[in-house]
Amino acid sequence: MDLREPVIGEPSIPHLVARLTHDARDVARAEIALAKAKAGAAATRYKKAAVLFAVAGVLALAALITLLVGLVLSLATLIGPGLATAAVVGAVLLVALVLALAGRSRLAARPGA
Structure with a gap:
């Protein structure tokens, strides 16, 4: 049998x-379509999670303000409204300053140190 000759059929x-x-x-x-579908499903899932986190953050902020x-x-019943406001604002600003300084020191720190 010669391999160069085509076989009929x-x-x-x-x-x-x-x-x-x-x-x-x-x-x-088909692989590209599958990858797009997976990415779309993941994006939808992450979008829903992000919305839930945002709502949770807003509610937590509202609770903190209420507190x-x-x-x-x-x-105010003990030291008067003006002094009470100043004391609470001062305490909150002090906590914010400590947190900001801690964040800055973490950014300035070398990785692995």
Whole structure:
């Protein structure tokens, strides 16, 4: 049997190469579509999580403000409203300063040190 002669009923090599190219293109397109679908699903999931975190943050901030107002009102009966406000604002600013300095020192620190 001569390998150079085409066998009747079987596709030729150029036809097989063309079909392989076409199939490879289809597989690549399907993989890209799958990756897009996975990315879209992940983006939707992360978007919903981000919204929930944002709502939780707003509610936590509202609770903190309510707590501080309650603290001012409680202290106002002891030291007066002006002094109570100044004391609470001063304490909150002091905590904010300590947290800011701690954050700055962490940024300035070398990794691994």
